[in-house]
């Protein structure tokens with residue numbers, strides 16, 4: 060193979076075919092004014108889904124939400140937090156995914172088994188409701204929430220709509236989830252691609268770098284032609300992103316770099332450092348204790364089980380903790 064691509068730093072090198080499980084790879088396609096990320100989830104998504112033993116359609120939905128959350132949350136600063144929360148009237152009435160920068164991922168879904176068995180295959184499980192993205196930039200940053208209505212369109216389209224309405228960054232998201240056969244049975248995999256059109260990035264670059272490259276003479280001095288060129292660039296980027304197949308997003312033998320090369324080798328793609336993600340909850344003994352302290356003595360009394368202890372199971376990671384109610388009465 061002589062396929063080469065450009066790292067953000069350093070000289071061009073051969074496309075890596077190294078596995079990309081549980082990582083997100085940022086990239087840019089500068090000739091098309093596009094930035095994006097590819098996420099591939101292996102063991103992390105499998106552990107999260109297996110722990111909850113979700114029925115397959117629910118696991119599929121949670122897997123999509125995990126991939127989407129990493130795509131949206133992984134650009135946050137070191138102590139930032141991103142939460143995806145969906146509430147609806149469908150078979151899955153609540154879905155929460157947390158991404159704690161730089162790499163921690165957790166999720167849970169609440170579903171109605173009776174509604175689920177009545178749902179036809181391929182039907183949206185969330186129904187009507189809303190999808191909320193909450194961004195917390197950490198110590199020095201702000202906190203904001205964006206909301207988009209759920210009307211049976213699914214997570215992928217809802218994310219595109221969210222960007223169209225709230226941030227006005229043209230964005231396309233692709234998500235895929237599948238079970239692959241392994242030596243130990245089946246395991247879940249998820250993948251996603253996000254492309255965003257950010258013409259200002261290259262406008263700024265053009266101001267600094269006036270070298271015309273191989274652009275047709277005069278193009279950069281004609282504002283109208285420039286606009287058209289940018290629109291064409293976004294159309295091309297969207298068309299290329301649309302050619303990716305679901306199985307490519309979840310194929311464990313296809314590296315993220317190889318995937319990007321397949322999509323964007325003609326305009327040319329630049330890759331940044333991949334970032335790992337892992338299945339890790341942020342719950343702790345101290346955190347649960349603090350939560351219990353927030354209740355009144357009589358409220359805590361109602362939580363005491365037959366064994367005289369207050370038992371708390373984390374709905375994300377299923378960790379069970381038992382507390383002596385006397386510890387809170389000092």
Ligand SMILES: [Zn+2]
Nearest residue numbers: 340342373376
């Ligand atoms: Zn937990």
